[in-house]
Amino acid sequence: MSDPQGLFERLATPAVRALRAYDPGHDLVALRARFAATELVELGANENAYGPSPAARRAVLDVLNTLHRYPDPTGAALKDALAAHHGVERAAIVLGNGSHELLMLLAQAFAAPGLEVVASRYGFAVYALAAQAAGATLRLAEALPAGHAMPRGHDLDAIAAALTPATRIVYLANPNNPTGTWFPLDALRALLRRVADDVLVVVDEAYAEFVTAAEAGSALTLLADHANLVVTRTFSKAYALAGLRVGYALAHPQLAAVLDRLRESFNVNTPALAAAAAALGDAEHLAWVRERNAEQREALAGALAARGLRVAPSQTNFLLVDFGRDAADLEARLVARGVVVRPVGGYGLPTCLRISIGTRDENRRLLTILDEVLQ
Ligand SMILES: *Cc1c(COP(=O)(O)O)cnc(C)c1O
Numbered sequence: 001m002s003d004p005q006g007l008f009e010r011l012a013t014p015a016v017r018a019l020r021a022y023d024p025g026h027d028l029v030a031l032r033a034r035f036a037a038t039e040l041v042e043l044g045a046n047e048n049a050y051g052p053s054p055a056a057r058r059a060v061l062d063v064l065n066t067l068h069r070y071p072d073p074t075g076a077a078l079k080d081a082l083a084a085h086h087g088v089e090r091a092a093i094v095l096g097n098g099s100h101e102l103l104m105l106l107a108q109a110f111a112a113p114g115l116e117v118v119a120s121r122y123g124f125a126v127y128a129l130a131a132q133a134a135g136a137t138l139r140l141a142e143a144l145p146a147g148h149a150m151p152r153g154h155d156l157d158a159i160a161a162a163l164t165p166a167t168r169i170v171y172l173a174n175p176n177n178p179t180g181t182w183f184p185l186d187a188l189r190a191l192l193r194r195v196a197d198d199v200l201v202v203v204d205e206a207y208a209e210f211v212t213a214a215e216a217g218s219a220l221t222l223l224a225d226h227a228n229l230v231v232t233r234t235f236s237k238a239y240a241l242a243g244l245r246v247g248y249a250l251a252h253p254q255l256a257a258v259l260d261r262l263r264e265s266f267n268v269n270t271p272a273l274a275a276a277a278a279a280l281g282d283a284e285h286l287a288w289v290r291e292r293n294a295e296q297r298e299a300l301a302g303a304l305a306a307r308g309l310r311v312a313p314s315q316t317n318f319l320l321v322d323f324g325r326d327a328a329d330l331e332a333r334l335v336a337r338g339v340v341v342r343p344v345g346g347y348g349l350p351t352c353l354r355i356s357i358g359t360r361d362e363n364r365r366l367l368t369i370l371d372e373v374l375q
Contacts, residue, residue, distance in 0.1 A: 015135035044340040048240030053282035059274040091253035099247025111136035127171035153181030180314030185217030207316040209238030244272035
């Protein structure tokens with residue numbers, strides 16, 4: 001069946017017409033089948049190489065006999081666990097089907113045609129998508145220049161300079177994907193002092209649990225003093241529950257109430273609610289993951305630098321590696337040998353690849369195969 005004279009394209013709202021569908025990249029199902037014997041090395045999606053807490057797996061099994069029931073639409077048990085964990089009230093928390101959903105809902109609720117959204121060049125791709133879907137205008141602030149200690153990182157002065165009276169949302173990622181870079185809490189404090197009350201500052205902390213640098217700091221400590229600050233977190237990365245889709249936002253209770261009106265009532269499913277609460281309760285597993293990741297991050301960054309490659313500073317579970325030449329063919333040759341990494345040409349970084357940090361064995365395989373293709 002064909003779309004008669006582009007009918008549906010014309011019927012779509014202008015904001016939707018401007019969107020492009022998510023590019024899923026390589027067909028991982030086919031690649032897994034093709035490399036079944038040797039095992040595919042999957043370092044393309046910043047997933048957690050170590051898997052979730054055993055308690056999370058058990059929690060999923062424990063709810064299997066309740067799948068005919070709708071999930072708890074209030075997510076009360078998980079919210080209470082999160083409230084205790086972060087020392088906030090339950091009303092300050094909104095649960096999302098991944099933090100992606102919450103980033104989109106924020107724009108849907110607070111941006112619109114004629115209003116503006118500010119983000120940084122090389123900022124996480126979802127911010128542009130959220131602005132576009134809401135029909136708002138996206139303003140990109142220049143990133144920090146090459147030669148800076150945090151090249152391509154967010155420049156919070158440039159962010160402040162990009163604000164206009166029409167700005168309603170500023171999206172910041174700390175640390176950022178795909179650059180891995182981060183900004184100190186003092187820079188955020190200074191930005192918050194310069195931003196008007198009617199501008200929401202959204203700090204996406206998807207990788208917060210991987211951070212080991214003391215000066216990086218979390219925006220959570222500033223929430224009580226700034227009603228316009230929103231912090232998003234996810235169970236997809238350090239908690240290793242990407243397949244279940246759970247994220248959350250921490251914000252002023254009245255802001256949380258606005259988002260809550262907009263979200264689908266049963267947006268977080270029963271196994272996801274149970275697993276997330278269990279994962280949150282296993283501090284030991286999280287600490288173990290953080291330690292392994294930090295140790296492998298240092299080892300892999302060192303091994304890549306020793307090969308003459310430029311590796312951006314990272315506080316995450318991935319590295320942005322600059323090959324100094326177009327990296328598209330390199331990426332294709334890695335995949336052909338069973339190593340999946342993430343091309344970032346779409347971010348305007350054609351000479352770079354984003355490589356998730358795997359286990360020690362996975363990183364060894366990556367380096368062996370990288371040496372073959374770099375020959
Ligand atoms: C992975 C990621 C997310 C979130 O993912 P969800 O799985 O939707 O929670 C959000 N922000 C950044 C910067 C990410 O890299």
